[in-house]
Amino acid sequence: MRAIIAGAGPAGFAVAKWLTDRGYEVVLLEKRDVPGGKVSAWRDADGDWVESGLHVFFGAYRNLLSFLDECGLNDCFDWKPAEMVFASPEHGRTGLRFVPFLPPPLNGLAGVAATKLVSWPDKLRMALGLVRPIFGSHAYLDAQDEQSYAAWHLRHGMGERSLHGIMDTMSLALQFQTAENVSAKVPLLALMYFAQEPGAARMGLVKGSPHERIWEPMIALLEQRGAEVRLNARVQEIRYNQHDGRVDGFLLEDGELVEGDLYISAMPVHSLRKVLPDALKQQEFFSNLKHLKGQPVITAQLYFDRMVTDVDNLIFSAGTRLSVYADMPRVAPDYNDDTGSIIQLVVAPAADIIALDDAALLELVLEEFYKLHPIAREARLLKHTFVRIPNSVYQARPGVDKYRPDQATPVPNLFLAGDFTQQEFLASIEGAIRSAGRCVDRIDRAAANGTIQERSAPAEMVI
Numbered sequence: 001m002r003a004i005i006a007g008a009g010p011a012g013f014a015v016a017k018w019l020t021d022r023g024y025e026v027v028l029l030e031k032r033d034v035p036g037g038k039v040s041a042w043r044d045a046d047g048d049w050v051e052s053g054l055h056v057f058f059g060a061y062r063n064l065l066s067f068l069d070e071c072g073l074n075d076c077f078d079w080k081p082a083e084m085v086f087a088s089p090e091h092g093r094t095g096l097r098f099v100p101f102l103p104p105p106l107n108g109l110a111g112v113a114a115t116k117l118v119s120w121p122d123k124l125r126m127a128l129g130l131v132r133p134i135f136g137s138h139a140y141l142d143a144q145d146e147q148s149y150a151a152w153h154l155r156h157g158m159g160e161r162s163l164h165g166i167m168d169t170m171s172l173a174l175q176f177q178t179a180e181n182v183s184a185k186v187p188l189l190a191l192m193y194f195a196q197e198p199g200a201a202r203m204g205l206v207k208g209s210p211h212e213r214i215w216e217p218m219i220a221l222l223e224q225r226g227a228e229v230r231l232n233a234r235v236q237e238i239r240y241n242q243h244d245g246r247v248d249g250f251l252l253e254d255g256e257l258v259e260g261d262l263y264i265s266a267m268p269v270h271s272l273r274k275v276l277p278d279a280l281k282q283q284e285f286f287s288n289l290k291h292l293k294g295q296p297v298i299t300a301q302l303y304f305d306r307m308v309t310d311v312d313n314l315i316f317s318a319g320t321r322l323s324v325y326a327d328m329p330r331v332a333p334d335y336n337d338d339t340g341s342i343i344q345l346v347v348a349p350a351a352d353i354i355a356l357d358d359a360a361l362l363e364l365v366l367e368e369f370y371k372l373h374p375i376a377r378e379a380r381l382l383k384h385t386f387v388r389i390p391n392s393v394y395q396a397r398p399g400v401d402k403y404r405p406d407q408a409t410p411v412p413n414l415f416l417a418g419d420f421t422q423q424e425f426l427a428s429i430e431g432a433i434r435s436a437g438r439c440v441d442r443i444d445r446a447a448a449n450g451t452i453q454e455r456s457a458p459a460e461m462v463i
């Protein structure tokens with residue numbers, strides 16, 4: 001059978017790999033000239049890598065890690081100590097370190113006890129307040145989705161200081177929005193995984209650009225298996241046949257109709273909505289997608305003429321827009337060419353600054369960065385890049401979780417994958433891989449019960 005997949009991000013690649021495992025003929029269509037979606041990278045005019053975003057991988061990413069293992073790519077990460085390093089104008093460098101020799105959740109609680117980020121009364125209130133999610137279940141977390149994390153935090157007796165000193169930063173790093181705007185389920189889910197799974201808080205960064213380390217080898221693997229990966233192939237419309245209630249092609253921008261036996265959208269939700277035909281948009285399953293809006297975020301890269309940090313890990317900050325960043329030559333060996341720091345930053349919340357021009361944005365980012373790392377004022381800024389992403393992950397606002405769609409749609413030969421679809425984890429790379437697993441599971445079931453079949457299959461002869 002021939003499967004047509006739209007979207008070569010992590011979810012699209014995983015669906016493609018698992019369908020080739022099952023003997024499907026696969027065509028993977030990607031609108032951009034680079035693969036990888038929100039985890040893509042490309043070279044600028046000087047030959048330097050520009051990344052769509054700083055990506056950290058956790059030990060909790062079991063599905064992603066085993067997928068990369070299957071693809072022979074388990075060596076692409078540089079693992080760091082399980083520690084949240086904080087930079088702050090008041091405290092300098094401080095941290096929250098998961099104590100390595102203790103089992104979860106004691107390793108995290110001991111980390112909170114040792115941190116200078118909050119006072120002793122706040123630590124005690126956090127330890128008590130977080131008991132429920134630490135020992136919680138998915139059902140408990142689902143029930144918290146209607147409220148914001150900030151409301152949940154304060155209702156459970158924890159104060160403003162720990163909210164703004166730690167949990168805002170965590171919400172910004174996970175969802176690019178503050179704890180006031182994010183569903184309580186999001187930070188609680190991350191805490192539950194860290195607290196319950198040994199090794200979950202371990203953090204890794206790609207050793208170099210994800211393009212060279214992950215997507216190029218992944219494309220080679222798929223092509224070896226006969227799959228076709230087509231870049232610059234934007235799906236303009238999902239062609240839906242109202243007579244038989246099935247999709248009969250993905251129509252590309254240039255007018256080509258790409259046909260198969262089954263179709264998978266691994267596009268982000270805002271892109272999927274653009275290509276749905278009116279007949280599908282009206283169905284409740286698809287019209288619910290309007291509740292899932294993209295979250296704006298900006299990725300900045302600052303090139304200095306010397307090293308301006310000495311941290312071989314992610315760096316978090318509280319109370320700034322630079323929620324998380326890293327010095328790429330320190331954290332990723334492929335970036336280390338003995339010149340200077342390349343600071344890659346996630347700038348969020350970004351809704352009110354995404355339209356600023358580069359000069360205004362640079363001023364804002366540098367002002368905050370210099371406050372956190374005053375030594376950088378002595379260095380020369382050689383160049384900078386900005387990547388503005390108006391629709392990154394879907395906005396996990398309170399009450400939105402219930403609108404996330406299943407991977408099986410009401411159209412028998414149309415399936416969905418992507419971090420926004422229903423899966424047990426956060427909208428993340430791990431979430432995208434989990435969604436792909438669920439998508440392939442739905443396809444297996446549809447193939448087993450005959451809901452999808454080859455178009456060219458000989459019609460049954462009725463005598």
Ligand SMILES: Cc1cc2nc3c(=O)[nH]c(=O)nc-3n(C[C@H](O)[C@H](O)[C@H](O)COP(=O)(O)OP(=O)(O)OC[C@H]3O[C@@H](n4cnc5c(N)ncnc54)[C@H](O)[C@@H]3O)c2cc1C
Pocket residue numbers: 006007008009010011012029030031032035036037038039052053054055056057233234235236266267268271272275297298299346389392393417418419420427428429430431432
């Ligand atoms: C700045 C930033 C930092 C992040 N940091 C982390 C992190 O540290 N850890 C983590 O786990 N996650 C992180 N994420 C989130 C992570 O990148 C996403 O959750 C993940 O990439 C989602 O994968 P996906 O395959 O569902 O979608 P995407 O990665 O968005 O891929 C979808 C693909 O579909 C393509 N497409 C869209 N429209 C069409 C069309 N019409 N036709 C054909 N193709 C189309 C897109 O071009 C894209 O390639 C970060 C995201 C950003 C933006």
